[in-house]
Amino acid sequence: MKHKTITLASVITATMSIPTLVFPLTALAEDEPRDCGDRRCDDYIVITGDLMREPTKVVTDPKKPRLPLPSYDGAGFLKTIPGFSIGRKGGAGGDPSLRGMGGSRISIVDDGQHVYGTCGGRMDPPTAYIYPEAYDSITVIKGPQTVKYGPVGSAGTVLFEKDRHSFVEPGVEGRASVTGGSFERQDYIVELKAGDETHYLDLDVNQSSSDHYQDGDGNTVQSSYDRNNYNIALGWTPTDTSVIELAYGKSDGEAEYADRANKARVINNENVTLLTQFEFDSDLIREIEFQAYTNKNDHIMDQFDQGVNSGVNVRRKTSGGHFWLELTPSESLEATLGVDYMQSTHEGRGINPEFDNGLDDLLSKPFKDNMRYENMGIFIEADYALGGGNLLSGLRFDHWDSELFVAQTGKRSDDLISGFIRYEYLNGNNQYYLGTGHAQRIPDYWEIMKASPDNLSTKAFDLEPEKTTQLDIGWIYQANIEISTSLYYGKVDDYILVDSNTSKTSAYNIDATIWGGEVGITYPFTEQWSAQTTLSYSHGENDTQDTPLGQVSPMEGRVSVNYEGEEWTAGLFWRVVAAQDRVSIGQGNISGQDLAESSGFGTLAINGSWKHGDVVLVSFGIENLFDITYAEHVSRSGAGNDIPGSEPMFQVNEPGRTAWVKLDYTF
Template sequence: MNRHKQILTSLFTASSCILSPFSTFADTQGCEQDSCDEHIVVTGELMREPAKVFTDPKKPRLPLPAYDGAGFLKTIPGFSIGRKGGAGGDPSLRGLGGSRLSIVDDGQHVYGTCGGRMDPPTAYIYPEAYDNITVIKGPQTVKYGPVGSAGTVLFEKDRHSFSEQDMEGRASITGGSADRRDYLVELKAGDEKHYLDLDINQSSSDHYQDGSGNSVQSSYDRNNYNLALGWTPTDSSVIELAYGQSSGEAEYADRANKAREISNENLTLLAQFEFDSELINGLEFQAYTNENNHIMDQFDQGVNSGSNVRRSTYGGHLWLDLTLGDNWQATVGVDYMSSAHEGRAITANVDFGLDDLLSKPFNDNMRYENSGLFIEASVDMGKGTLLSGLRFDHWQTKLFVAQQGKRTDELYSGFLRYELLSGNSQYYLGAGHAQRIPDYWEIMKSSSANSAEKAFDLEPEKTTQMDIGWIYQADVELSSSLFYGQIDDYILIDANTKSASAYNIDATVWGGEFGISYPFSDNLSAQTTLSYSRGQNDSQDVPLGQIPPLEGRLSLDYQDGNWTAGLLWRVVAAQDRVSIGQGNISGQDLGESSGFGTLAVNGTWKHGDAILVSLGIENLFDITYAEHISRSGAGNDVPGSEPMFQVHEPGRTAWVKLDYTF
């Protein structure tokens, strides 16, 4: 095909300093550990391993510390967030969102429940409660369950062991504009054989105001707690039982419905063992179950409209780490997942109010189960390493509404990547292929052939992508990555039809990220990042919907002893490549968007190892703007607010945060 001959084009992303503890190159060639610790304010992450970005979510950062996973990912160039209000933003990477981005919550797959995406998977994640966040760009891993064609995001927690009886912890409090309030308490305690890990956090905010002083319906209130009990029978083994619960409510500017309840409850069992064996190096087993419950209604507005949906998911995996020769390492594994979605709703003229809604029985909507088998291997080749993976997925899906039915899909995914280390440089070239079944939200759209039926006959989406990059680490650090992908049977959501429908097209995507960090002196450093994505609907010869425009960030950081200060200038270009009414499950293009630039300032003060105060002002000049990837503002009904075409971003926002470590 001619589109196979199109040349990869470039532009770029990333930002500052958290190294992977598993990368020998990063440990020896990147910034020294002391330097990394001193550089407290983080405005992004440079890629320091091929196709991966690592970050520590406990480090203070710009913008305002995120209360959910989507808000955190927005700080990493290449990500875009579809804003609905103050909560429930929908993340996409390189213009590809929804189920194309695999979100793994410490080994679990936690799926959203709301048909209108009030609760994407990241809505249940409080980032600061995790120890590591890893972004794997493109289909360059097959290990973590169904493959994310855009990428995979791992929110991970460390397992703890103590050489003697001990206790440690931290607490933080954040306050900001729009009555933003966050609280976090973490406690870790244990001895040589046992440990306890507890975290409790809460976040709330009132409606924020845009740069023109208009209130944007965006209030939320969330509570989370997690408790883990661990047993460490040896220095190289751990068995952990963990329980977590999340609950909250939210209002949005893009719809009349309000989220009365967004809750999640989960239970996991994890076992990890390392072996001194010539063949088997390690084993990991995890089993999990979780349930989401979501109530959305308009009862408080005097409208008799409401529904209650819930999703139950359970699954697990078994991984074996193997040594297959002097230079060969491999992980083989199996995993399983089953998920059921059900709901109930008010029947007009029969049911009235919340009590009637909650007394109705639940009805099945859709169920699916997935069985996966994979192998992921690496072989050392002198200065280079060859990595590869192959995965088989067996899906069974049942539809209980509209035309009803069953379908079985057998899908294959894989990747091949070569990494070369030469002096201070790393180079990589990878090719990956991911096959993805239509998700719940795509299937629940209307069929393009018959609006009375659901889109249950969609073909699986098939993404073939090439990734290439260069990483340089010395006094000056640089990272660059380019991608080119062809997506056969891309699942397009089209709101231009009588009722929003889903159908398959062919599409092409390409772009990349670039970042550079430059130290002017021991005290002053700068960092610049660029990111760009471009998409084309090849079947209809129009731009692909919901692709973000060119974005650049420039930060300056000054450090003197226990003090730091910084500036972050973010510039976003206009986007005139649009397909109005077309996009994905997260949203559709509303029109062309204007470019904008915002300036933020920040500072920190550290007192010993125990106390850290950080503060910032975002959108310093109080401009009024909306991101291109943003929802309609038609549902914004805060008294006194003017109508808005899209949901506007917050105006000038000030915040301060206190961390105490003990």
């Protein structure tokens, strides 16, 4: 059976064909890009983290096993990429932060959809509905260096994407994976692709669950979760370069957290998408793409099981779509014109303890709208060959209409402009780039629902839009040794700060400065032995109050030494995190606020794998080998950790010694 993958003929998407090589398999005698011979360069465990092999982008294969073993959701996966940190609540539902910028400053795009969470306490950030291994590629675009994917992420944009397929002849192929680990961790995924020359079916079913884990002191951390996901896509491929696809997805889950008494009884999502892609053999028009989607989130949080009469049910419906037109006006110029639309409504219901009692009464209450917003965006993004390099640029206009239905109620309209310009130069094995980007974003639902500092009885509906202007510069070297460097410096006008130092947590605007960077080096000693190291650092300054910016992770280094044979691999991974004394107690973002200064720590992990042809891959690892007790600086309070066998803790501690094994079978 033969098939091929349909790829978009766009600048960004074309880059995804570059192998996500992590460790060199062959030490070349000459400074040329590595060739893995008969072995695939991406068959092995990802440990230290994927290096940036294109300016501002990290592209990775989520189907590969990696260390540390991610939790079931997208945030757990992003934690393995240098520059990211995750605010831990328990075993799932972590909130990602990139370069010290969290919340809506990261744009999460789920295969073309914008999926937003519902919980006012961030039990279900957008990544909570994403099972990474079900996707074919994950791309991180660091900084405001694209305007293509809807409202611009000032910290960056993360694309979780799936391939579309065109079968040359009828056939079926698939993949099954099972993972087992400490604390009753169990993951299953089955993927099936079938089709002929004009039709295909793409199906994946996955499940992930875990019991409460224990920290290094043996203290039980309230962190259990259970989640099921189902996705099916039916495609029609009338030609080799066109596809029409209708897809449906559904996920059901529940979770417990150590930072709160509420249990997430329901964390559900249901979505439908229609996608059309057509490529043309034309001197001007290369491709058009249209996608429409709608998704619904349903979330119930309560304390009924603990004998406390408290519960809330919130929902969100988001619908939208985009139309892209890709043009090639000349041999040296490629451009994408696009328009996109999105509408999202948040609603909720809760019980009145004086009159209602229990889950049945909660489910009988009517829903009431909390907030609604509507966005229309138009953009152009271009790539122009200039002076032996490429000049990339983009400009975007967004119009927002927002309406608040609670507290003081009201309406607002915002017109925002974002854009970037970047020059990339390739000289032999060296790539250099220099770019500047500007992103404007409206305050999100969670920021608006905080109190206004001027009147704590009202919502922060009058927050100014946040405006980030950032310079990105870097150098990438690819040969026998790989080196990847990136630096950034940014000014944020009207940064939206969340402050819990008042009787009600409030949100208000300040001015801030951010800077930092990442560096990664891969070095092969021999054909079998290699080493890799990465270093990341973020620095934030609250210029208005002359204090550090809250919720910024400290410097982090990762070092790995690896052996890779024809069938066996083995590795040692050392992660070191510095202490963080630059804090602003009680200040941060919607994901959390600084609790205290934090101590540094180091953890050691070992891993290995065995491969049988192209069919079977067994991988395994032991993390936190010496069973130390520690918490990340960006972490939630552990005051809600009160299940039997546990005790409240200042922060939510990370898991103690954790062992796992994973079996992949491809057919």
